[in-house]
Each structure stands twice: as C-alpha cells, then as structure tokens.
Amino acid sequence: MFLKELTELSGVSGCEYEVRNYIKSKLTDMGCEFYVDKLGNIIAHNKGRKNKTIMLAAHMDEVGLIVTNIDSDGFIKFEAVGGIDQRVLNSKPVLVGEKKIPGVIGSKAIHLMSSDEKEKALPIDKMYIDIGTSSKSETEKLVNIGDYVSFKSSYAEFGDNLIKAKALDDRTGCSIILELLSQKLDADFYGVFTVMEEVGLRGAETAAYQLEPDLGLVLEGTVCADMPEVEEHDKSTLIGKGAALSLMDNTTVYDIDLVRSIAKIAEDNNIMYQYRKSAAGGNDAGVIHKTKNGAKAAAISVPCRYIHSPVSVASKKDIESVLLLTKLVILENQKGEKHV
Amino acid sequence: MLKEFLFEVCSNHFVSGFEHINGDIIKRYFQPYTDSFEKDKLGSYIFKSSGSSDRKIMLAAHIDEIGLMITKILEGGFLSFISVGGINPASLVAQEVTIYGKDTIFGVIGIKPPHITSEEERKKPHKMKELFIDTGYSKEELEKLVTIGDIATVNREPLSLQGSVISAKAFDDRACVTVMLETAKELKKISHKSNVYFTATAQEETGIRGAKTSSYKIAPDIGIVLDVGFGKTPDMPSDSPELGKGPIVAYGGRLNSKLTKKFVDVCKKYNYPLQYEAVPAITGTDTEALQISRDGIPCILLSIPLRYMHTSVETIDLYDVEITGKAIARFINELDNSDLEEILCF
Structure with a gap:
C-alpha cells in the first residue's frame, strides 16, 4: 500500500511536487510508461487489450494554506487554498514552505475571550502561524510570501479497519491508481494523477484534452457525513458501506447508463457499493465529461469523514471495494479482441 | 534535560x-x-x-x-464528553484524542465537511455538546472498552519551533x-x-x-x-x-x-x-x-x-x-x- 507514504507528503494545490516525485519514482520502479504534462499532471499508460480509451483520474493536490504576509513581530498571515472550514484550523501544528518549518496556529486563551468573541468563529484573516520567532526579519529568513503550508498529521490506523490521515482526498485515489498500474492488467488504461483539483479542476482539463477519453473514471475521496449531529438527509455516504457511486454533483450529471452498469458489476461480483446521495461538491469528472466532443464519466469514491481537515477518516474496506470495482470496470470495458 | x-x-x-x-x-x-x-x-x-x-x-x-470526560456512548462508535477544567470547544475541532479506557483508544473529533456547511454555520463556533469523539468501533465493541467517567486528552507530540521556543x-x-x-x-x-x-x-x-x-x-x-x-x-x-x-x-x-x-x-x-x-x-x-x-x-x-x-x-x-x-x-x-x-x- 502506498497510502501511508502518500498522505504524509505535502501537496497543497499548486505545489504538488513532493507527491509527483513520489509517484514518478514508484512508476519508474514498476516499469510503467509515463510523462508529465505542462501543468504538472502525471499521465501513465498501462498497455493492454483495448476497445476504448479509458482515463482514470485521481488528484495529487490537497487543501492547505498559503502565506500572504509576515507581521512586525514575525507572525505569519495566510489564506486558505481550497475549501476549508476555518474552524478546523484552531490549535493545529502546520509545516511551512519547502523547508517544512514547524509552526502552530494558536487561539486566544479562553480566559481572555469576551463573551462576544466566544460566540463567533475566528475568521481566517484574524489567524496567524507562530514559528517561534520574535521579529519580522527573523521570520523572513525562513519563510516567504507565497510559501505553501500543510497540516502536520501522520497516518494512523484505528477502530474497526479505519485510517486517519490528512489528504485522504485524494491520496486514496492516487494510491488505488498506483496499485492498479502495478498489477499490469491486460487491459488498456491511462492512470492520470492530476494537479489543482481543489482550486478549480485545472489539471484534469488539460489531461482530458490530451487523452480524449471515451470513458473517464474519477477515483475520489468523497464527502461522508454520517456523524450523530448530521441530519439524515445530509448523510451522503456511509463509512464502511463500500464504494460510493456519484449520480449528480455541482460539476456533473453522471451518465446514468454508465453508473448503472458499474452498479451491476458490483452486484454481480459481491462488491459493496452505495450511491452518493448528495449533489454537493464536485470533482475532476466535471471537466473530463466536457472535454472536446464530450466523454462519459463516472466517479467511484471512498467515503471520507472530516474531509478537508487534518483528521480525515476512511475505511480500508471501502478502499478495497473501490480498487476491486474499478479493476473490474476496466476489464469489462476492454473485453475483446483488439490488442494495441 | x-x-x-x-x-x-x-x-x-x-x-x-x-x-x-x-x-x-x-x-x-x-x-x-x-x-x-x-x-x-x-x-x-x-x-x-x-x-x-x-x-x-x-x-x-x-x-x-485540563482534559475531557466521557459521558455517553452512542450508536456508530461515537462518544459524548464534557470538559475537565476550562476548555474552549473551538480548540477541540479536528483534533486527535486518546481515551484512557480499559485500553488506550484512538479517536478523532471531526466536524461535518464544508461541502454541506452553510456560510452562516461556519461563523458559529461549536459547543461542547455538538462535538463527538469518533472511535471507529461499533457501539457494542466500544462498550467493552470505554466506561462513562473515563478521561481523554488531545494528542499532541511536543514540537521544537525556532530557537528555544517549544509548543505542546x-x-x-x-x-x-x-x-x-x-x-x-x-x-x-x-x-x-x-x-x-x-x-x-x-x-x-x-x-x-x-x-x-x-x-x-x-x-x-x-x-x-x-x-x-x-x-x-x-x-x-x-x-x-x-x-x-x-x-x-x-x-x-x-x-x-x-x-x-x-x-x-x-x-x-x-x-x-x-x-x-x-x-x-x-x-x-x-x-x-x-x-x-x-x-x-x-x-x-x-x-x-x-x-x-x-x-x-x-x-x-x-x-x-x-x-x-x-x-x-x-x-x-x-x-x-x-x-x-x-x-x-x-
């Protein structure tokens, strides 16, 4: 499994190089043909029997922060990169820039907060990162405006087959594609590791243009909200209940025949699956299905609790389900005589 | 030393x-x-x-x-808690915790994702009763490991920052x-x-x-x-x-x-x-x-x-x-x- 190593790398949208370098070295090790395009996507090719062009996509980037300013006492101001609820930032360790300077996002002592302050979540523009320096010049020696900041959170396994890590959205997808490429299936597909999904599906747009797929399969870590405080109709997916098939979200109305055919493959092979029962969010399918004349796209996802926070949670069983189901979908679609 | x-x-x-x-x-x-x-x-x-x-x-x-004390074991392996000493609930969001039950048990305090959270909701800090520890166990398994009154703390590996400044x-x-x-x-x-x-x-x-x-x-x-x-x-x-x-x-x-x-x-x-x-x-x-x-x-x-x-x-x-x-x-x-x-x- 590649997931532990993948989640412990930094790869905030626009700064995916650590993840890219890791994946490139794994592809080289397994003797897989690949290239990196102008935006930084990795496009890997598994050659085999082929009826159609299949593009698997998983994004390398994760949500995080970017340094916007350094104040006179050396504290670092920042903005969010991607969708972050500001409330997950309170009292967190972070790593700043390429040198991974350790820092903390603090919070005013509860003793000093007015009752008014206790009623309001602290907005991001009132937060700062403390790296233990005491002047602007001291911080400037270590940190630049524009440096990316990632959460400091290590991979851990707990409970009944669950894992906790940062960036499960979408290193789960990256790890599944790597796994599929390593299996050397006799079925043709492209494994694409995209950049900048979290800031507007940028990488997938140019990757899909280059590959012109007949079928796009997006492998995602997706919204799972099955906690006690969430109302029933907001529980889009359930953890441990299998691969989540998207029907519709903010970026795509998925081809219903394709979705049903994937569901049938799951049923025929006893693979746990569920429909993603929410239209919130979006993913790389949003640009893949609109490329050139259009393509069929589906999203097969791993439910992730606390997504876009340092403590995302996913089930190893769900990851297995997505891996197996995706493999069978590829094999089913490349059945036939042609060998390229 | x-x-x-x-x-x-x-x-x-x-x-x-x-x-x-x-x-x-x-x-x-x-x-x-x-x-x-x-x-x-x-x-x-x-x-x-x-x-x-x-x-x-x-x-x-x-x-x-300061710390947390377990007050309830819920369906799906979640735990409710109260604070021991003065804790700002906002500082507990998206933290890892250890529960000191029959064994030491790992948990996380997560909140629902931004995708289904309104702008209005995001401006409101959580109250302690709106937060839960997710242990990843079923309720039945969890009841064998955790008892009401057990305590929990946030996990934090001490960090060396610049110079002699440290954080934990x-x-x-x-x-x-x-x-x-x-x-x-x-x-x-x-x-x-x-x-x-x-x-x-x-x-x-x-x-x-x-x-x-x-x-x-x-x-x-x-x-x-x-x-x-x-x-x-x-x-x-x-x-x-x-x-x-x-x-x-x-x-x-x-x-x-x-x-x-x-x-x-x-x-x-x-x-x-x-x-x-x-x-x-x-x-x-x-x-x-x-x-x-x-x-x-x-x-x-x-x-x-x-x-x-x-x-x-x-x-x-x-x-x-x-x-x-x-x-x-x-x-x-x-x-x-x-x-x-x-x-x-x-």
Missing part, C-alpha cells in the same frame, strides 16, 4: 483528579535532586530538599491539566514543574539552610485544591507560586509580556510586597531579566490557596509567559523556564543569608 523532562511529562496525561497514573515520571526526574518524597491525600507530589535550619520554603506548580499541550503548568526541577538541580550543588519543598500540586484547574491540602501539610514559612501567564500575541495589547524576556513578577494583594521586592532585588543584582504585572485581586493560581493556608503564608507569584493558553499548542520559550529556575535558587540562597522575619515584618 529540562526539555527532555518537559516533553516526556507533556506526552503523558495528568488530567485533574487523575494525577496518580503517571507519577513515576515525575519521581524519576525529581528524586535524584531531592531527599524525600511524600504525597498529600489529594495526590499532590511533594519532594523535599533538606536544609540545615528549620525554615521551610514551599514551591508550588500544578501538575494537573499542558505546558500550563508543567513548564513550571520544570522550573522547580531546575531549581532543585541548582540547589543540589550548594548547601542550603532552608528546607525546600518542590510541590507538584493536584487539581488546580478544577478549583485550586491540591495547593490547599499540600500547603496545610507542609506549613511553610513562605511560598513561591509558579504558573503560566499570557504571552504577547497579535490579538493582545502591544505592551503585554513577551516570550524570552524572563518570568512575570506579580504585584497585588495576594502577594507579599516585601518578599516580592526582595526577589526583584536579587534578580537585578544577578542580572536575571524580569517582566511585571499588576493583579489587583484573583490571580487564578495556587496563590489563592497558599496565601490563606493555616495562619497565612507570605507568597510571591512568578509566571512563565505562554501563548495560546488551554489549547494543545501552548507555546513557551525554554529559556524563561531555565532562568526562572536559576533565579529562584539564587533567591533561596540569598534568603538563607537574610533575616526572613525582618523582610516579612510589616
């Missing part, structure tokens, strides 16, 4: 009322520098460094920390237990007359209780109370005490002004940097109990500047800890050569 002790003691829990569980760590570090050990009945740790006179000086720094949970008040360790180390080098009691008090965070019983037990002539104070951050007044500029000396009715002056004079004489604060009434420290123990104990209060108090990323400068420990040893040495009654006489 100070950092090693502080990191180790902060990687283990001493939640108020549960201070007995990891006491061996404190003993292992303090016993080489002290002569005897005892506990009060509330669980305060008292290490005595014997002197040649009858005089008794009590140092007090609380060992306990529970520096309030283990930074000051570490100050006592430094003082004990310094006093070991010299023959001192006073009997010095290094007291790691229990249950400060829930109501300054161990300080009451331990000071009764010791019945000291004077008290040196050590706690953490608010270090300057961008959201505080520009003249607030800063990290790395020495301990904060408190002035006010809870403190003996002449003893405080003596401490300040000693620090000036030996070039220890100090910062100052005026505290008209409640100090929120063990001083509250010490000052009125038995027939009264003249006290001084020193605070180590700390940022982000009562969060899991409390931040201090280890330099402040070290020089405060040394300054107190020097102060005790000077008191040994002074007429204490004259100093304390009104």
Whole structure:
C-alpha cells in the first residue's frame, strides 16, 4: 500500500511536487510508461487489450494554506487554498514552505475571550502561524510570501479497519491508481494523477484534452457525513458501506447508463457499493465529461469523514471495494479482441 | 534535560483528579535532586530538599491539566464528553484524542465537511455538546472498552519551533514543574539552610485544591507560586509580556510586597531579566490557596509567559523556564543569608 507514504507528503494545490516525485519514482520502479504534462499532471499508460480509451483520474493536490504576509513581530498571515472550514484550523501544528518549518496556529486563551468573541468563529484573516520567532526579519529568513503550508498529521490506523490521515482526498485515489498500474492488467488504461483539483479542476482539463477519453473514471475521496449531529438527509455516504457511486454533483450529471452498469458489476461480483446521495461538491469528472466532443464519466469514491481537515477518516474496506470495482470496470470495458 | 523532562511529562496525561497514573515520571526526574518524597491525600507530589535550619520554603506548580470526560456512548462508535477544567470547544475541532479506557483508544473529533456547511454555520463556533469523539468501533465493541467517567486528552507530540521556543499541550503548568526541577538541580550543588519543598500540586484547574491540602501539610514559612501567564500575541495589547524576556513578577494583594521586592532585588543584582504585572485581586493560581493556608503564608507569584493558553499548542520559550529556575535558587540562597522575619515584618 502506498497510502501511508502518500498522505504524509505535502501537496497543497499548486505545489504538488513532493507527491509527483513520489509517484514518478514508484512508476519508474514498476516499469510503467509515463510523462508529465505542462501543468504538472502525471499521465501513465498501462498497455493492454483495448476497445476504448479509458482515463482514470485521481488528484495529487490537497487543501492547505498559503502565506500572504509576515507581521512586525514575525507572525505569519495566510489564506486558505481550497475549501476549508476555518474552524478546523484552531490549535493545529502546520509545516511551512519547502523547508517544512514547524509552526502552530494558536487561539486566544479562553480566559481572555469576551463573551462576544466566544460566540463567533475566528475568521481566517484574524489567524496567524507562530514559528517561534520574535521579529519580522527573523521570520523572513525562513519563510516567504507565497510559501505553501500543510497540516502536520501522520497516518494512523484505528477502530474497526479505519485510517486517519490528512489528504485522504485524494491520496486514496492516487494510491488505488498506483496499485492498479502495478498489477499490469491486460487491459488498456491511462492512470492520470492530476494537479489543482481543489482550486478549480485545472489539471484534469488539460489531461482530458490530451487523452480524449471515451470513458473517464474519477477515483475520489468523497464527502461522508454520517456523524450523530448530521441530519439524515445530509448523510451522503456511509463509512464502511463500500464504494460510493456519484449520480449528480455541482460539476456533473453522471451518465446514468454508465453508473448503472458499474452498479451491476458490483452486484454481480459481491462488491459493496452505495450511491452518493448528495449533489454537493464536485470533482475532476466535471471537466473530463466536457472535454472536446464530450466523454462519459463516472466517479467511484471512498467515503471520507472530516474531509478537508487534518483528521480525515476512511475505511480500508471501502478502499478495497473501490480498487476491486474499478479493476473490474476496466476489464469489462476492454473485453475483446483488439490488442494495441 | 529540562526539555527532555518537559516533553516526556507533556506526552503523558495528568488530567485533574487523575494525577496518580503517571507519577513515576515525575519521581524519576525529581528524586535524584531531592531527599524525600511524600504525597498529600489529594495526590499532590511533594519532594523535599533538606536544609540545615528549620525554615521551610514551599514551591508550588500544578501538575494537573485540563482534559475531557466521557459521558455517553452512542450508536456508530461515537462518544459524548464534557470538559475537565476550562476548555474552549473551538480548540477541540479536528483534533486527535486518546481515551484512557480499559485500553488506550484512538479517536478523532471531526466536524461535518464544508461541502454541506452553510456560510452562516461556519461563523458559529461549536459547543461542547455538538462535538463527538469518533472511535471507529461499533457501539457494542466500544462498550467493552470505554466506561462513562473515563478521561481523554488531545494528542499532541511536543514540537521544537525556532530557537528555544517549544509548543505542546499542558505546558500550563508543567513548564513550571520544570522550573522547580531546575531549581532543585541548582540547589543540589550548594548547601542550603532552608528546607525546600518542590510541590507538584493536584487539581488546580478544577478549583485550586491540591495547593490547599499540600500547603496545610507542609506549613511553610513562605511560598513561591509558579504558573503560566499570557504571552504577547497579535490579538493582545502591544505592551503585554513577551516570550524570552524572563518570568512575570506579580504585584497585588495576594502577594507579599516585601518578599516580592526582595526577589526583584536579587534578580537585578544577578542580572536575571524580569517582566511585571499588576493583579489587583484573583490571580487564578495556587496563590489563592497558599496565601490563606493555616495562619497565612507570605507568597510571591512568578509566571512563565505562554501563548495560546488551554489549547494543545501552548507555546513557551525554554529559556524563561531555565532562568526562572536559576533565579529562584539564587533567591533561596540569598534568603538563607537574610533575616526572613525582618523582610516579612510589616
């Protein structure tokens, strides 16, 4: 499994190089043909029997922060990169820039907060990162405006087959594609590791243009909200209940025949699956299905609790389900005589 | 050695009322520098460094920390909890925790994703009752591992920041237990007359209780109370005490002004940097109990500047800890050569 190593790398949208370098070295090790395009996507090719062009996509980037300013006492101001609820930032360790300077996002002592302050979540523009320096010049020696900041959170396994890590959205997808490429299936597909999904599906747009797929399969870590405080109709997916098939979200109305055919493959092979029962969010399918004349796209996802926070949670069983189901979908679609 | 002790003691829990569980760590570090050990009945740790006179000086720094207590086991393996001591629920969001049940159990406190959270909701901080610990077990399995009343703490690996600045949970008040360790180390080098009691008090965070019983037990002539104070951050007044500029000396009715002056004079004489604060009434420290123990104990209060108090990323400068420990040893040495009654006489 590649997931532990993948989640412990930094790869905030626009700064995916650590993840890219890791994946490139794994592809080289397994003797897989690949290239990196102008935006930084990795496009890997598994050659085999082929009826159609299949593009698997998983994004390398994760949500995080970017340094916007350094104040006179050396504290670092920042903005969010991607969708972050500001409330997950309170009292967190972070790593700043390429040198991974350790820092903390603090919070005013509860003793000093007015009752008014206790009623309001602290907005991001009132937060700062403390790296233990005491002047602007001291911080400037270590940190630049524009440096990316990632959460400091290590991979851990707990409970009944669950894992906790940062960036499960979408290193789960990256790890599944790597796994599929390593299996050397006799079925043709492209494994694409995209950049900048979290800031507007940028990488997938140019990757899909280059590959012109007949079928796009997006492998995602997706919204799972099955906690006690969430109302029933907001529980889009359930953890441990299998691969989540998207029907519709903010970026795509998925081809219903394709979705049903994937569901049938799951049923025929006893693979746990569920429909993603929410239209919130979006993913790389949003640009893949609109490329050139259009393509069929589906999203097969791993439910992730606390997504876009340092403590995302996913089930190893769900990851297995997505891996197996995706493999069978590829094999089913490349059945036939042609060998390229 | 100070950092090693502080990191180790902060990687283990001493939640108020549960201070007995990891006491061996404190003993292992303090016993080489002290002569005897005892506990009060509330669980305060008292290490005595014997002197040649009858005089008794009590140092007090609380060992306990804020934490969580489990109140309910829910469907899906979630736990409800309340706080032990004052915790801002906002500081618990998206944290990892350890539950000390039949086993140590890993959990996370997550919130629902931004994708299904309205702008309006995001502006509202969570209340404690709206947060849950996710253990990843089924309710049935969890009931075998966790009992209502078990405690939990946020997981935080101590971090070294730039220079001697460090960050972790529970520096309030283990930074000051570490100050006592430094003082004990310094006093070991010299023959001192006073009997010095290094007291790691229990249950400060829930109501300054161990300080009451331990000071009764010791019945000291004077008290040196050590706690953490608010270090300057961008959201505080520009003249607030800063990290790395020495301990904060408190002035006010809870403190003996002449003893405080003596401490300040000693620090000036030996070039220890100090910062100052005026505290008209409640100090929120063990001083509250010490000052009125038995027939009264003249006290001084020193605070180590700390940022982000009562969060899991409390931040201090280890330099402040070290020089405060040394300054107190020097102060005790000077008191040994002074007429204490004259100093304390009104």
